[in-house]
Amino acid sequence: MSHPLLRFEGVLLALMFIWFLGLSDGCDEDEEFECPEDGRCIPIDGLCDAKPDCLYASDESFTVCKVHLSDMMADKYHCATGAAIPGRLACNGIVDCSDGSDELPQVCGSDPGKLEERFRGNCTGQKDLECLPGECVPHSAKCDNVIDCSNGRDESLEICMQTCEENKCFQCANGVLLDSKDLCDNKMDCLDGSDELSNVCGNAINWKEVPPAACHETLEHRFSNRTVFQRRNALRFVYANQAAEVQCWNSDRKSWNVCMNNGSWHHDFPPCIGKPVNRNPDTNGTNGCPINWYNNETMIIINWNDDGESIALPPIRNSRVTFRCLEDLTFLPYEFKDKPITCQANKTWIEMDFHPRCTNLCSPEQISEMYSLTPRCYNGDNGSPINCQDKYSLVPNTHVKFECASGFIHKTSDPMRVKCTEDGEWEGLRDLCEKQERHCNYECNHRLNYSEVTMSKGGDATDSLQASWLVPIYKWNSTTSRHEFVCTGNLIRLDIVLTAAHCLNDRNSRPENFLVGPTGNRSASMDPKYLHRVRNLEVYGAYSKINHIYDVGIVVLERRMDFKQDQRIVCLPYNVGSHLDLIGDAMVSSWNSDGYLATVYGRLSEPRNGDLNVVLHDGYTLCKGDSGSGVITTCGLDNHKCLVAVVSRNVGSGDHGTFCSNNVTAATLISPHLQDYIQQLIRNNINCPE
Numbered sequence: 001m002s003h004p005l006l007r008f009e010g011v012l013l014a015l016m017f018i019w020f021l022g023l024s025d026g027c028d029e030d031e032e033f034e035c036p037e038d039g040r041c042i043p044i045d046g047l048c049d050a051k052p053d054c055l056y057a058s059d060e061s062f063t064v065c066k067v068h069l070s071d072m073m074a075d076k077y078h079c080a081t082g083a084a085i086p087g088r089l090a091c092n093g094i095v096d097c098s099d100g101s102d103e104l105p106q107v108c109g110s111d112p113g114k115l116e117e118r119f120r121g122n123c124t125g126q127k128d129l130e131c132l133p134g135e136c137v138p139h140s141a142k143c144d145n146v147i148d149c150s151n152g153r154d155e156s157l158e159i160c161m162q163t164c165e166e167n168k169c170f171q172c173a174n175g176v177l178l179d180s181k182d183l184c185d186n187k188m189d190c191l192d193g194s195d196e197l198s199n200v201c202g203n204a205i206n207w208k209e210v211p212p213a214a215c216h217e218t219l220e221h222r223f224s225n226r227t228v229f230q231r232r233n234a235l236r237f238v239y240a241n242q243a244a245e246v247q248c249w250n251s252d253r254k255s256w257n258v259c260m261n262n263g264s265w266h267h268d269f270p271p272c273i274g275k276p277v278n279r280n281p282d283t284n285g286t287n288g289c290p291i292n293w294y295n296n297e298t299m300i301i302i303n304w305n306d307d308g309e310s311i312a313l314p315p316i317r318n319s320r321v322t323f324r325c326l327e328d329l330t331f332l333p334y335e336f337k338d339k340p341i342t343c344q345a346n347k348t349w350i351e352m353d354f355h356p357r358c359t360n361l362c363s364p365e366q367i368s369e370m371y372s373l374t375p376r377c378y379n380g381d382n383g384s385p386i387n388c389q390d391k392y393s394l395v396p397n398t399h400v401k402f403e404c405a406s407g408f409i410h411k412t413s414d415p416m417r418v419k420c421t422e423d424g425e426w427e428g429l430r431d432l433c434e435k436q437e438r439h440c441n442y443e444c445n446h447r448l449n450y451s452e453v454t455m456s457k458g459g460d461a462t463d464s465l466q467a468s469w470l471v472p473i474y475k476w477n478s479t480t481s482r483h484e485f486v487c488t489g490n491l492i493r494l495d496i497v498l499t500a501a502h503c504l505n506d507r508n509s510r511p512e513n514f515l516v517g518p519t520g521n522r523s524a525s526m527d528p529k530y531l532h533r534v535r536n537l538e539v540y541g542a543y544s545k546i547n548h549i550y551d552v553g554i555v556v557l558e559r560r561m562d563f564k565q566d567q568r569i570v571c572l573p574y575n576v577g578s579h580l581d582l583i584g585d586a587m588v589s590s591w592n593s594d595g596y597l598a599t600v601y602g603r604l605s606e607p608r609n610g611d612l613n614v615v616l617h618d619g620y621t622l623c624k625g626d627s628g629s630g631v632i633t634t635c636g637l638d639n640h641k642c643l644v645a646v647v648s649r650n651v652g653s654g655d656h657g658t659f660c661s662n663n664v665t666a667a668t669l670i671s672p673h674l675q676d677y678i679q680q681l682i683r684n685n686i687n688c689p690e
């Protein structure tokens with residue numbers, strides 16, 4: 001009889017191989033967690049807080065979040081994944097745990113009869129648990145630590161969740177409570193192996209670390225869109241006791257399987273029909289080690305021997321080799337790049353599951369940079385969703401379906417799709433990009449709540465939501481070697497900022513000298529990760545440097561901003577219809593000297609020479625850094641609020657904005673002519689791939 005642990009050795013080798021490769025040294029270990037899927041660093045606070053931060057939610061996996069009984073906090077509710085949430089969030093009707101375990105009926109009290117009825121589904125008689133439609137197993141199969149359902153439902157969290165009475169119990173990731181003596185005894189008692197994880201047992205005596213078991217997708221059987229998988233670099237897998245639906249690579253034949261805690265799939269996958277047979281004895285395992293995936297058009301083989309390296313051709317026998325991609329193709333999975341593998345004398349590889357591929361990849365930036373479209377990516381036409389930010393996932397035949405970005409509304413129901421070609425290009429993207437205007441419309445002042453703006457200069461801080469189109473513009477000062485705040489800008493598209501021309505127009509005004517911050521707190525916004533680089537500066541042609549009339553300019557950002565709650569675009573009159581009320585009250589929001597958003601009020605005077613004068617009410621002032629702020633008033637038939645002018649200069653003293661003005665401020669009117677200019681400029685700045 002072999003002890004169960006001995007059976008791990010084969011798996012262990014392969015797992016360690018995967019686990020300890022490709023770790024970068026990028027993250028600060030004390031303050032950050034490195035997402036294994038892509039090496040991104042997230043703040044340590046984001047780890048096991050029940051909210052996924054990593055691309056594939058590895059920061060919330062039970063394999064990192066599960067803790068020992070002695071580390072559980074009495075005042076917290078521990079999700080079955082181990083993540084701790086405030087106790088009051090359990091059973092509050094809102095799912096807070098990433099696995100939903102805080103709202104399961106077993107915990108929150110529900111009629112057991114109802115629950116049984118739900119599990120039964122359409123099953124009858126003794127076989128009263130429905131795994132999948134039509135697949136029934138007996139009652140005794142429920143949570144007996146043996147996988148009976150093809151999709152593992154009989155051992156899933158949904159069915160097996162148990163409530164801990166005294167608030168301190170060890171629970172497997174599928175909700176089953178475990179006796180504390182079974183913890184860290186080098187024997188997996190949980191189907192998911194959570195009782196023997198290093199984060200649970202790290203301090204235990206005589207405990208031997210075994211990496212968490214994982215089952216990988218194969219080349220033939222790819223995860224379907226119903227599988228919630230993890231990813232480590234380019235390899236996709238599920239952890240133990242997690243179900244996976246796979247789809248044949250060449251057909252839509254699907255089947256379910258469950259990963260076991262020794263790293264094997266619970267049952268064999270049904271064969272995929274029509275799998276091509278490799279009749280080449282040099283690559284199919286007859287004359288040498290099998291390399292069915294070898295493609296002489298895309299890869300070369302380097303043979304390592306005592307004399308150094310040399311190029312080899314199949315068959316490969318009894319040697320150590322590396323596969324390399326030709327030209328600028330990308331090697332996948334990239335963590336195996338330049339990794340030597342060994343072909344043994346008996347024509348088998350020491351390493352298992354080595355299936356490299358050399359491929360072109362499509363660009364994640366190109367699909368995420370369009371101002372009004374948000375991509376959703378799929379593995380094939382009807383395949384599983386993949387993350388559009390993840391460049392190693394964007395292989396040929398990745399399909400992308402677009403939706404109008406939040407803040408935009410659909411104008412048509414036309415499908416918006418592109419796909420990645422073998423050459424690594426997005427087919428149809430340029431066309432779609434250029435025609436965005438036809439598909440999606442701005443909701444320019446959607447959710448702006450002007451009535452709440454009650455701030456005055458020097459008053460209390462106002463919420464950035466209330467002036468969510470305002471962005472600070474920073475310019476490089478070569479004397480101080482710093483970027484300094486110079487003017488206020490207004491987002492009129494997610495990548496276009498309207499401001500005053502004089503902010504952009506001098507000898508040092510080159511795009512690379514400018515940065516644009518996010519809306520909100522000006523002083524807090526110098527964190528480089530929130531700053532936007534500038535692609536282009538445009539000054540209205542009629543702008544006069546002498547008397548500063550037609551003082552309007554535009555900053556085009558290199559990349560669009562995200563549409564966030566506190567980031568909105570402002571309406572220009574043309575967005576909402578032609579009616580403009582240019583006499584009456586107006587307001588100007590910008591930052592006060594402390595960096596807080598503030599608003600001043602005034603009365604508009606008749607427009608003259610392209611200027612609209614704002615006569616400020618008593619006690620309000622506008623100063624140098626307020627240049628470029630928008631003058632906001634009522635416009636359009638629905639009494640929208642729009643930006644009708646851009647603050648330019650203090651006319652009282654004839655000065656162009658160096659000092660503060662407390663009575664009359666000149667602002668450049670967004671006249672119909674200027675609107676045309678802006679619209680034209682917007683059209684010319686649709687940033688589409690070549």
Ligand SMILES: *[C@@H]1O[C@H](CO)[C@@H](O)[C@H](O)[C@H]1NC(C)=O
Pocket residue numbers: 007008010011260262263264
């Ligand atoms: C994993 O366990 C199953 C059944 O318990 C067994 O059939 C299989 O061979 C094991 N796999 C490995 C790699 O040890």
Ligand SMILES: *[C@@H]1O[C@H](CO)[C@@H](O)[C@H](O)[C@H]1NC(C)=O
Pocket residue numbers: 121122
């Ligand atoms: C039972 O089967 C019927 C017909 O196949 C289906 O419409 C119904 O939704 C099923 N009920 C449950 C609870 O799955």
Ligand SMILES: *[C@@H]1O[C@H](CO)[C@@H](O)[C@H](O)[C@H]1NC(C)=O
Pocket residue numbers: 277278279280281284285286
């Ligand atoms: C490999 O190719 C040879 C020659 O065509 C064939 O006889 C053999 O069966 C093939 N082997 C496999 C495993 O497909």
Ligand SMILES: *[C@@H]1O[C@H](CO)[C@@H](O)[C@H](O)[C@H]1NC(C)=O
Pocket residue numbers: 296297
């Ligand atoms: C690849 O192999 C095929 C068939 O063996 C051969 O015809 C072709 O010339 C090879 N191509 C390269 C680039 O070596």
Ligand SMILES: *[C@@H]1O[C@H](CO)[C@@H](O)[C@H](O)[C@H]1NC(C)=O
Pocket residue numbers: 344345346348
């Ligand atoms: C091939 O040889 C290696 C080492 O000599 C051995 O571990 C392995 O089991 C052999 N494989 C087969 C299929 O014979």
Ligand SMILES: *[C@@H]1O[C@H](CO)[C@@H](O)[C@H](O)[C@H]1NC(C)=O
Pocket residue numbers: 225226382383
């Ligand atoms: C998965 O793909 C199928 C088509 O193959 C589609 O009908 C289904 O809605 C998709 N499901 C999800 C969850 O995206």
Ligand SMILES: *[C@@H]1O[C@H](CO)[C@@H](O)[C@H](O)[C@H]1NC(C)=O
Pocket residue numbers: 447449451452
């Ligand atoms: C806007 O402000 C009004 C008045 O303060 C308030 O009643 C309303 O709920 C706010 N609307 C939104 C969407 O915040």
Ligand SMILES: *[C@@H]1O[C@H](CO)[C@@H](O)[C@H](O)[C@H]1NC(C)=O
Pocket residue numbers: 477478479480
């Ligand atoms: C740059 O900083 C210096 C020192 O604070 C200041 O005197 C100068 O006016 C700044 N230059 C510009 C262009 O703002």
Ligand SMILES: *[C@@H]1O[C@H](CO)[C@@H](O)[C@H](O)[C@H]1NC(C)=O
Pocket residue numbers: 461521522523524595
């Ligand atoms: C604005 O930023 C400053 C400096 O970073 C900070 O002290 C202040 O609390 C922030 N205010 C708000 C409202 O975020």
Ligand SMILES: *[C@@H]1O[C@H](CO)[C@@H](O)[C@H](O)[C@H]1NC(C)=O
Pocket residue numbers: 652662663664
């Ligand atoms: C604006 O204020 C300045 C001084 O504060 C004053 O000299 C000037 O006449 C005022 N202009 C108007 C139009 O009220």
Ligand SMILES: [Ca+2]
Pocket residue numbers: 140141142143144145146147148149154155
């Ligand atoms: Ca069972």
Ligand SMILES: [Ca+2]
Pocket residue numbers: 182183184185186187188189190195196
């Ligand atoms: Ca155990």
